Amino acid sequence: MPPRPKVGQIVRLLSLHYPAASCSLVFRNAYELLIATILSAQCTDRRVNQITPEFFARYPDPYAVSAAAVDDIKEKIRTAGFFNHKARHIHACCRQLVVLHHGEVPADMEQLLALPGVGRKTANVIRGVWFHFPCVVVDTHVTRIARRLGLTLASSATQIEQDLMQLLPQASWISFAHQVIQHGRTVCLARKPRCENCPLRKWCDFYRKQK
Numbered sequence: 028m029p030p031r032p033k034v035g036q037i038v039r040l041l042s043l044h045y046p047a048a049s050c051s052l053v054f055r056n057a058y059e060l061l062i063a064t065i066l067s068a069q070c071t072d073r074r075v076n077q078i079t080p081e082f083f084a085r086y087p088d089p090y091a092v093s094a095a096a097v098d099d100i101k102e103k104i105r106t107a108g109f110f111n112h113k114a115r116h117i118h119a120c121c122r123q124l125v126v127l128h129h130g131e132v133p134a135d136m137e138q139l140l141a142l143p144g145v146g147r148k149t150a151n152v153i154r155g156v157w158f159h160f161p162c163v164v165v166d167t168h169v170t171r172i173a174r175r176l177g178l179t180l181a182s183s184a185t186q187i188e189q190d191l192m193q194l195l196p197q198a199s200w201i202s203f204a205h206q207v208i209q210h211g212r213t214v215c216l217a218r219k220p221r222c223e224n225c226p227l228r229k230w231c232d233f234y235r236k237q238k
């Protein structure tokens with residue numbers, strides 16, 4: 028368990044350096060956030076934001092998606108990567124929203140996880156960003172950076188989520204993920220982290236071991 032002052036300093040420095048960090052997907056409601064998050068797997072948010080305006084114009088709600096042919100959905104999301112897979116998930120997910128939830132995106136974790144194509148990360152994005160429940164989103168950036176900083180030794184996203192929830196003040200759960208994701212995109216890169224430019228290096232286990 029890392030010492031509390033270290034955790035406090037990391038939270039403080041992230042807030043200082045990334046005060047405006049937020050979800051970079053563009054959405055207007057829970058349905059749009061859900062579809063954008065499913066599309067964002069193995070795809071940049073920028074690319075998703077290029078795809079979704081036309082997608083939502085054609086399919087403004089789960090009813091429109093569930094009435095569509097999967098092949099038509101594929102055409103609309105072709106540039107998102109893994110589009111065959113994602114189109115099938117989006118179609119099945121929207122059908123389930125229509126059949127079980129009157130076309131609404133549920134806030135309940137179990138109901139979210141029961142939707143095709145929705146894993147824990149996507150469920151936490153919906154619950155945290157749209158419904159404002161306290162939760163920690165664990166994506167590839169959060170996994171990498173939490174481990175480098177020494178905030179967790181775990182490799183499974185579920186355990187990392189649990190570790191971070193134990194360590195971090197609840198008020199920072201949502202912002203922590205947004206800030207770490209921004210840090211991962213700009214400084215703590217996967218292959219070549221820019222440690223010399225990193226405001227967190229004093230508190231980073233990875234940096235200390237490199238020296």
Ligand code: SF4
Pocket residue numbers: 172175176214215216220221222223225226227228231232233234
């Ligand atoms: S010091 Fe290096 S490894 Fe540690 S958080 Fe910063 S960029 Fe990442």
